[in-house]
């Protein structure tokens with residue numbers, strides 16, 4: 325394997341989902357719903373296929389989808405963007421992230437990353453040859469240590485890569501935190517790459533896109549996807565929204581990574597993004613109920629559960645159960661209890677920092693959540 329990827333193992337999500345199947349364990353690990361996406365979106369995909377929308381799409385997106393994404397972004401943030409020049413459709417947000425890194429970061433550029441982080445960030449930054457500077461978000465509230473951030477951002481910083489609502493902790497960046505990031509970026513001429521795939525799963529406060537803060541749109545790449553909002557994680561439809569000079573970099577990388585994204589799925593995404601507001605309301609209401617079941621259950625089992633304001637994850641402290649670290653705990657949980665969680669140490673530059681924490685996903689039907697809680701109550 326190439327040096328730039330030598331230190332990375334098989335992603336934890338693949339490892340854990342394989343173990344889940346092998347041990348017949350209930351999978352609260354990898355974040356994918358165990359229920360299906362809405363019929364109106366699936367039907368739109370079937371229609372698109374039947375209608376012959378099956379050859380390569382335009383590289384940066386089916387025009388109707390670029391427009392639907394721009395309209396949705398305007399609805400959500402108030403920002404008016406040009407669908408032709410500022411929106412790029414990618415194969416999931418993970419590709420948008422990779423395209424942003426590879427298209428806008430030079431080898432040796434310094435990029436700031438908040439730990440814990442979704443695992444692809446470190447790997448794609450490594451592929452781009454970036455120099456990573458980590459800032460750790462600590463329990464119980466995982467707020468940004470603003471003084472550390474201020475000390476870390478200098479005129480050597482090229483970009484900050486951030487994620488709100490935040491995977492794996494469920495933390496949402498507050499307006500004050502976003503304003504601090506914004507003023508540091510403006511002062512030091514720094515770009516922001518913002519992964520907002522859980523924006524519709526914001527329970528405790530309103531989601532704020534950093535691009536909507538004064539002076540930020542011109543230096544921000546906002547990335548999102550269909551997967552979480554429409555329970556269609558396997559479709560891999562994502563996008564990046566950025567001013568033309570940044571979109572250029574994203575598109576150059578995207579053109580040579582995947583060139584274009586699945587055509588019928590893009591047509592179905594147009595239908596999805598036109599969903600009435602009631603769809604988004606119901607989604608949030610359903611997830612809030614699932615979250616309550618999981619949080620309450622985990623507390624009853626004896627975990628210390630940290631507050632999660634958004635995403636479909638909660639983070640808990642497993643130390644009451646006396647296992648050596650998060651990996652040992654998750655192995656025990658799979659083999660002896662029959663439940664899968666994600667050890668969070670894999671999301672840190674220094675794994676030690678995550679050794680007390682595990683992540684549980686609640687994007688599962690009620691029966692599955694209750695079944696997992698029941699197993700833990702009996703066997704932990």
Ligand code: GLN
Nearest residue numbers: 337338353354355356491
């Ligand atoms: N984003 C999902 C999670 O964090 C899974 C992504 C993946 O499997 N690579 O669980």
